[in-house]
Amino acid sequence: MTEEINKENICGEIELLIDEQIEGMISLSDKQKMEIHVADCPGCKEYLKNTLETINSIDKLNSKNLSLQKNDQEKMWESISDKINFSEHSDKVNSQNEKSANSYSIFRKKYAWISGIAAAIAVVFIIYAVKNWDFSQGKDSLSYSFGLPTYWKVVSVKGSPKINDMNIVSSDSVKEGQWITTDSVSIAELIIADIGKVTIEPDSKVILVKGADSTQQIFVEYGMVNTENKSGDNRSFKVGIPSAVAENKGGSYSLKIDKNGDGMIVVKSGKVDVLSANKNAIVPAGNIVMTKNGLGVGTPFNEQSSPGFKNALFNFDFGNCNDACMNVIIKNAKMTDAVSLLNILNGGKAVTETKEEIYNKVVTLIPPRAPVHKDSLEFFDEKELEIWIDDIQQKIETDLKGSLEKLEADLLKYKDDIQKFYFDSAKFYFFPENFDFTETPGVPHTPETYENNYYYKYSDDSVKFNSEEMKREMEELKKEIKESNKYNKEELDREMEQLNKELQELNKELKENIYFNNEEFKKEMEKVKEDIQRSVKEYKSNQNYKFKEGDSNEDSDEGSKDTENSGVPEAPDPPEDPPDNK
Amino acid sequence: MSKENKMNPDQVSINLIPKSSDPEVKFINDALKGSKEAFRRIFDDNVSKVYSVCFRFTADYDLAKELTQEVFITAWKKLTSFRFECRFSTWLHSIAVNQFLMHERTLKRILAGREEYLKQTRDNIDQNNNDLNIDLQNAIMKLPDQAKAVLILHDVEGFMHNEIAEIMNIKTGTSKAHLHRARKLLREELKK
Numbered sequence: 001m002t003e004e005i006n007k008e009n010i011c012g013e014i015e016l017l018i019d020e021q022i023e024g025m026i027s028l029s030d031k032q033k034m035e036i037h038v039a040d041c042p043g044c045k046e047y048l049k050n051t052l053e054t055i056n057s058i059d060k061l062n063s064k065n066l067s068l069q070k071n072d073q074e075k076m077w078e079s080i081s082d083k084i085n086f087s088e089h090s091d092k093v094n095s096q097n098e099k100s101a102n103s104y105s106i107f108r109k110k111y112a113w114i115s116g117i118a119a120a121i122a123v124v125f126i127i128y129a130v131k132n133w134d135f136s137q138g139k140d141s142l143s144y145s146f147g148l149p150t151y152w153k154v155v156s157v158k159g160s161p162k163i164n165d166m167n168i169v170s171s172d173s174v175k176e177g178q179w180i181t182t183d184s185v186s187i188a189e190l191i192i193a194d195i196g197k198v199t200i201e202p203d204s205k206v207i208l209v210k211g212a213d214s215t216q217q218i219f220v221e222y223g224m225v226n227t228e229n230k231s232g233d234n235r236s237f238k239v240g241i242p243s244a245v246a247e248n249k250g251g252s253y254s255l256k257i258d259k260n261g262d263g264m265i266v267v268k269s270g271k272v273d274v275l276s277a278n279k280n281a282i283v284p285a286g287n288i289v290m291t292k293n294g295l296g297v298g299t300p301f302n303e304q305s306s307p308g309f310k311n312a313l314f315n316f317d318f319g320n321c322n323d324a325c326m327n328v329i330i331k332n333a334k335m336t337d338a339v340s341l342l343n344i345l346n347g348g349k350a351v352t353e354t355k356e357e358i359y360n361k362v363v364t365l366i367p368p369r370a371p372v373h374k375d376s377l378e379f380f381d382e383k384e385l386e387i388w389i390d391d392i393q394q395k396i397e398t399d400l401k402g403s404l405e406k407l408e409a410d411l412l413k414y415k416d417d418i419q420k421f422y423f424d425s426a427k428f429y430f431f432p433e434n435f436d437f438t439e440t441p442g443v444p445h446t447p448e449t450y451e452n453n454y455y456y457k458y459s460d461d462s463v464k465f466n467s468e469e470m471k472r473e474m475e476e477l478k479k480e481i482k483e484s485n486k487y488n489k490e491e492l493d494r495e496m497e498q499l500n501k502e503l504q505e506l507n508k509e510l511k512e513n514i515y516f517n518n519e520e521f522k523k524e525m526e527k528v529k530e531d532i533q534r535s536v537k538e539y540k541s542n543q544n545y546k547f548k549e550g551d552s553n554e555d556s557d558e559g560s561k562d563t564e565n566s567g568v569p570e571a572p573d574p575p576e577d578p579p580d581n582k
Numbered sequence: 583m584s585k586e587n588k589m590n591p592d593q594v595s596i597n598l599i600p601k602s603s604d605p606e607v608k609f610i611n612d613a614l615k616g617s618k619e620a621f622r623r624i625f626d627d628n629v630s631k632v633y634s635v636c637f638r639f640t641a642d643y644d645l646a647k648e649l650t651q652e653v654f655i656t657a658w659k660k661l662t663s664f665r666f667e668c669r670f671s672t673w674l675h676s677i678a679v680n681q682f683l684m685h686e687r688t689l690k691r692i693l694a695g696r697e698e699y700l701k702q703t704r705d706n707i708d709q710n711n712n713d714l715n716i717d718l719q720n721a722i723m724k725l726p727d728q729a730k731a732v733l734i735l736h737d738v739e740g741f742m743h744n745e746i747a748e749i750m751n752i753k754t755g756t757s758k759a760h761l762h763r764a765r766k767l768l769r770e771e772l773k774k
Contacts, residue, residue, distance in 0.1 A: 015762065016758070016762065019758065019761065019762055019765075023742075023743070050769050051765055051769075053769075054765050054768055054769050054772070055737055055765075057718050057772070058718065058733070058737040058738055059737075060718070066630075066633070066634040066637055067630050067633075067634070068629060068630055068633045068647075068650075072647065073626075073629055076629070076647060076650065076651055077622065077625055077626075077629075079651055080625065080651055080654050080655055080658075081618065081622075083655055084621070084655065084658050086613075086616050086617070086618045086621065087616045088658075088659075089613075089614045089615075089616065089661060089662055090614065090615050090616035277665060277666075277667070351751055351752055351753055351756075353752070353756075355751075382663075
């Protein structure tokens with residue numbers, strides 16, 4: 001039985017080697033192993049023969065014989081071209097060019113007005129126009145006219161930033177091909193028309209370049225920049241970094257590139273698309289994405305993501321991510337990691353099976369507006385993906401808001417509790433027992449008014465409640481009370497000792513006086529006993545027990561030791577013979 | 583002159599669309615800019631290959647034509663996402679495989695059962711295809727979709743496992759396993 005199983009296993013292995021051999025991808029050692037086995041194994045010999053026959057049969061279905069008729073091809077093209085909008089992809093560029101054209105047409109209109117001057121009709125109008133023309137706006141409008149030689153405004157914010165080798169005095173302009181560098185103390189600001197700005201932080205170097213789509217871009221060689229897109233519409237601007245391009249679609253982000261060209265983008269608000277040769281990343285606010293020189297952009301992750309998750313993502317993007325690593329990414333993902341998962345779904349690195357798992361996971365976190373069939377996962381529509389990401393962001397924001405509100409409510413509650421604690425402590429230690437806190441006219445008796453009430457009596461109104469000071473005072477007071485208690489106890493002990501002595505003397509006196517009336521004596525002793533018991537009980541229940549000096553003469557008291565042991569002083573022996581009546 | 587002045591901005595810019603002498607790259611770039619002629623050229627260069635694989639998947643001329651159309655329409659829509667990481671024809675095959683798998687699943691959901699579907703497929707083969715090995719084509723049609731796709735891409739279209747892995751977005755080992763299984767099932771089917 002075992003032999004049969006072993007044989008099956010070996011044959012299964014050899015079958016795979018036969019496939020490899022047919023493929024022409026077998027190693028020499030495997031080939032020898034396969035040939036030796038096949039020579040002695042009829043089953044595997046049969047498999048080899050059948051496989052070759054099958055392949056030969058399939059060869060007959062050679063696709064070269066299949067071709068589309070010319071007229072079918074033409075019809076098909078007509079049908080396809082009817083369904084395609086050929087300007088779809090160039091719309092963006094065209095719209096940008098349109099803006100350029102509009103700028104140009106405005107420029108021409110201006111000249112038309114100038115020609116109107118020549119007609120000497122619109123002199124006043126021209127004066128008006130010159131007075132009211134916003135030159136800075138005109139310059140900015142021109143600066144984002146794609147495809148035109150443009151100058152961008154750059155401002156020195158701090159220190160001495162440079163354009164190439166020249167210091168920027170206060171503000172200057174920079175054009176394509178020029179570098180802006182900052183030293184360890186300099187900061188410069190690049191104005192991107194009326195779209196936004198890029199702040200170039202110390203120790204940075206950026207250049208204005210023409211991007212792949214012929215638009216102007218900023219390229220950051222190293223250092224740190226903060227970008228801000230305040231356009232409020234769909235306009236964006238791109239910042240190139242080694243191996244990627246970041247497109248700010250509205251919002252702000254920080255970008256840092258080290259000397260090796262590796263970088264990190266932290267999105268503070270809005271959304272940023274980071275494009276690289278291998279994949280794109282959609283990075284919403286609160287997310288971070290790494291870039292590696294030569295490898296492109298990684299998968300974005302949330303600031304709140306666990307270290308394990310981030311580590312697994314790093315391996316997935318730039319190292320080796322085995323099954324265990326993928327398991328960490330998929331199984332450990334939380335709501336805040338949903339954006340990372342969607343970005344993996346959008347990329348080409350994960351295999352179909354993994355993408356299905358990821359899709360199923362994200363659906364459990366937050367489902368898409370319209371379910372996506374797993375066959376379509378390979379061709380995920382980016383717009384739908386962005387909507388999904390927006391939904392995730394919305395949910396995270398709502399959850400965060402809810403958590404903050406709860407935290408705020410808890411803090412308020414704790415604040416009340418703390419105040420109440422201090423107030424109660426103060427009430428106990430500082431105020432007379434019969435102090436009525438509700439007596440302050442017009443001030444309701446609530447926790448919020450404790451503080452006011454307290455200082456109403458004991459502090460200047462302008463003095464703010466100082467909890468630390470209060471704490472210190474409490475500690476001192478506790479210490480005082482403790483010492484005072486100690487003193488009372490010692491005093492009491494001393495007095496008890498004295499009483500005990502007196503009691504013993506009384507005992508002795510009684511013993512000596514055998515003529516003492518027995519009944520009277522008993523009553524007297526009962527009284528003493530009761531007094532002592534009451535005193536001891538009071539002492540035990542109240543640490544602030546004060547010994548009454550007045551009582552010491554007629555009500556005897558006793559040390560706790562004696563009282564507890566016997567309860568009563570030792571009774572005198574009854575007189576054997578009553579004395580004669582005196 | 584400082585070091586930075588010597589650097590050519592074009593060299594440091596990240597060019598997502600590679601500059602290449604390959605005419606196909608130029609056609610794609612031109613198509614992206616809105617050139618209908620460029621996309622027509624792409625269509626002409628690839629339509630036969632795409633149609634061929636679609637026919638192998640479906641064994642139905644009309645359906646193959648429909649799928650081929652869908653492949654090119656999808657390719658146009660997704661053209662901006664083509665990253666020049668593989669051959670354009672490989673990318674088109676990838677779309678074709680997915681179109682086919684999507685179609686198969688939709689069809690199977692619509693039709694009551696596999697038998698009825700297979701019967702219809704066989705009828706289509708009988709009507710449309712006299713010059714092919716009908717038994718073999720029938721046997722291929724009976725294969726599971728993934729195994730069938732791998733078999734066609736490997737044994738008919740001549741793709742390597744690593745290319746199939748790329749096209750179908752599966753692991754190379756998975757592609758090998760599918761092929762092994764497909765051949766076995768095919769052989770058993772042909773023996774009947």
